[in-house]
Amino acid sequence: MEPRSGQPAAAAVGCFLFFLLIALASEVFGLTGVRIWNPEAIRAGETLRLSCDYDLQGVPLYSIKWYFGDEEFYRYVPKESPPTRVFPLSSSTSVDISESNDHKVTLTNLPREMSGHYKCEVSADGPLFHTQIKESYITIIEEPKSPPIVFAGKLKYSKGEPVVINCTSYSAFPATNLTWYINDIKVTSQTKYSKIVSWIVPEPGGMETSKSRLEIKARPTLFPNGRMLVRCESSQFALYKKYTVTELAEDSPKLAQMMSPSTVLGGSRANSANKFVTNVVFALVACLASRIASSLFR
Template sequence: MRTTSVPRLPLLLLLALIWPGGAGGVRITELDVPAVALEGDDVHLRCDYEDEGGSSLYTLKWYKDDQEFFRHQPGRAPREGDDHCRDHHLYHVDGVTVDCWVSTERDVVLQSVTKATSGDYQCEVIGEHPKFRKETRRARLTIFSEDLRAPLLLGAEESYSLMDYVTLNCSSLNTEYMPELTWLINNRPANQSMVREVDSRTAGLVFQVRPEHFQRGEINVACVTSLGPRHKMSTPVQLPNRDGPSVKGYFFNTGHRMEASGALFILATLSQLRTLASPAL
């Protein structure tokens, strides 16, 4: 009697097919790799995961440009020749220095990054027996050497009246990269309807002056340039009210206007006190 041969399935695949409980395993819920950083920064990488279907973590690995540099494998004893600290196993990769004493299985810290640290970073998680389900995610990190520079702000006039138009330009002075440019009016983000893109390195701000814009006799505007969440610089400018009191017309720490009559009364009183205190000739 002729029989038909059945191809042998790999043992792990066979177990995955017959084991009850669906497609359980370990799933990546968050991959956080900063897009940019500056030389000398400490860069935090995060790969968060959760268990599914009763599985647990078998191993978590980090790769740079497909080269493994970090492994967390619960319960694995260090092998001879391993570079390890705590529960982590480290592997040499150019441009990567891990601060393993503050790193965890979910958060890895790269110390004092250089341009050689730039690359594609991949997190890989594998669930425990019996399925050993694997999931990966990848993101790009770029390191720059040029320090962030304060932006150039142009176009401010000496003073403004109500209903005048304020037209300002803000330009990045960095050449290695283009940071993000944003505007603040009285320490609050400007409405996007006021912002204009002039060119690839310049953002404009256009708005009509309203009474609420003046605070203590002037409008405070700032252009902010930023590279990632850690690096920010700003260039501020004060726009005085042409028709109202200047900021000097207000008490230093109250924000109330000093009326002219009150100021004259104070000056007259001080003058009389000086006369009384002066010795008679």
């Protein structure tokens, strides 16, 4: 019997063709186009709606799984009955099953601690069970209770004098962004003769305070009509924006008031005239007194 030396080669070719067909099938019928649609941020206590789009290329869906970090909170498996399963998250957050399906999931009453990465895992059915995961970061904000507070050392400034103004936005999560405007023009790192220093102060309980200091030299161009309007604006994403405006005045030297010569009450000429009038009055009085005395003694 002759050795069948060609059989291993044929088997190898067969295996190669098999895996090539699988690879081609995966290219033609594989899972593609997985994307997450979500808001960048929401307010604490609001509802979060997440959407996961995908293209199975004709292959049946095996499962959809949603995660917060690495913690699964929603699963959709069309072959199971019922197809949806939910898993607990925080004490206040829950999944609204009536608003969730194989493409979307709805979470209600989210606290700020639910800020983080949300993942969508899509798996196609067998025999390939292709799986893709996409994730997105979402911030749950808490707004400040009041507008920013602005404090200036004084309200009047002379030319060349340093102007220092402080702005504080208390108790927010995450810390608000503070932006300065002078006469409705934004102050940036390119603004001449100005400097901005900003920092964040952590508060007990996880809230944060934003602080910013604006330093600028007083110049006549900053005081149109003798006034400068300084605005500090506090913002969080596109959800929150409040501001406070303070008005500063130019402390320019005042010219001494000039008086008309007709109103001048002093001077050597006025004194001479006064003396002349006085002497004439005394002479008349003396003359009258002399005549009266002579008539009495006759």
